Amino acid sequence: MFKLHTLCCAALSAWVASAYDVTLGFNGAPQIENRTIDEIYEAALAEGGIVTLWHGGDETNQQDSLKQAFEARFPNITLNVTVDVSKYHDGNIDRQLATGGVYVDSVILQTLHDYPRWDDEGALLHYIPLDFFNIQPSFRDLRGAWYGVAVFAWSFLWNENRVSEGPKEFDDFLRPEYKDKLVLTYPNDDDAVLYAFDLIMQQYGYEWFEKLLAQNPRWVRGTGTPVTLLSQSNGTSSVTFTSSAGLAPTSPIGIAFPTKGQFVSWAQRAAILKDSPHPEGAKLLHNYILSEEYQAQNGGWSVRKDIPAPEGYQDLADIPSSNPNGFEGFMADRERAERLRLFFEDKIGTPQGLSSLKDDL
Structure with a gap:
């Protein structure tokens, strides 16, 4: 009995040691990068030339372009x-942290509240990359525990061959022409x-949602699926507001953002796990993603304040119909988010x- 008691106490002590609040450790000073990106590249090669990234998304190929660009820029780095849905990635990260089996280097997720x-659990590397201070201040943690690396935004999208006119405001989605489309x-x-629907209905009321349901929308999984269906030459789906196709989609996809209603935008966050097996590779990846070279060519709004918005668009911070910092607060209030989720589940099933990661759309 004594031996069992001793073992239990030891296990409990180990758990407490790994789960206590690290605030009073006063050891949060960040590593400040002062090497060139080529010097970081050499360090990543010496480390083994591997980076393991878990990225949020709902189509397996969504980060193929990043992989191709990164590996082309840095030969012999893999x-x-x-790509998986962020709400599943984060639980698997928690599992790695709980078991001490961290094998992921970098995490870039939509679940902003996780960072x-x-x-607080001491799981993230405090690291200030080269272009850290060019990031919009509200998109970065003061000590470099996390920072935004890409701006996401839901826009109005439509197939110009299937509707006579695209929507300009959320009320337009109730037009008779859009029924069944x-x-x-x-x-x-x-x-x-979920946040998009919350914003819309806080402004337009529940009646808007009832009228939307009367339009007989097609409900799908994944935010990439609507764009795929809109782009199909033989399809009937014509209009959406729960997706993105960049700020300059290819024909026949039209794009608009509301000026009266609120549209969703946020900065997708990145962090390096403190126990990453390839920290130099992760640093190289983050410095590359935040570089002007990469940020200026992504075709959308940048997280960097020194890179202007694409031609024809205002800077995101100057657009009154979106608040890119609002999503963080929504994500942090998990009790409210869960109530909203169950509300919509009751209405639409x-x-x-x-999963969109497993279907063929």
Whole structure:
């Protein structure tokens, strides 16, 4: 009995040691990068030339362009990237942290609320990359535990061959012409879409939602699915507001943002795990993603304040119909988000069909 008691106490002590609040450790000073990117590259090569990235998304190929660009820029470096829904990635990161088996280097996710929690648990590397101070201040943690690396925004999208005119405001989605032509992501399957519906209905009321349901929208899983369906030459889906196709989509996709209603935008966060097996590779990846070379060519709004918006668009901070910092507060209030999720589940049912990562759309 004594031996069992001793073992239990030892296990409890180990758990407490790994779970205590690290605030009073006063050891949060960041590593400040002062090497050139080529010097970081040499360090990453010496480390083994591997980077393992877990990136949030709902289509397996969504980060293929990043992998190709990164590996082309840095020969003999391999970027192993796994795309999955952020709400699943974060639980698997928690599992790695709980078991001491961290094998992921970099995490770039939509679940913004996870990063302060992971930092409080002492799980994140405090690291200031080369272009850190060019990032919009509200998009970065003071000590470099995390920072935004890409701006995401939901826009109005439509197939110009299937409707006479695209929507300009959320009321337009109730037009008779759009009946049976709307394709929308389940709000109870994606927090960013849930936030979009919350913003809309706080402004337009529940009656707007009732009228939207009368339009007989097609509900789908994944925010990439609506764009795919809109782009199909033989499809009937024509209009959406739960997706993005960049700020200059290819024909026949039209794009607009509301000026009266609020549209969703946020900065997708990145962090390096403190116990990353390839920290130099992760540093190289983050410095590359934040570089002017990469940020200026991504075709959308940049997280960097020194890179102007694409031609024809205002800087995101100057657009009154979006608040890129609002999503963080929504994500942090998990109790409210869960109430909203269950509300919509009651109205439209549980998400049906395969995950968008496994279907063929």
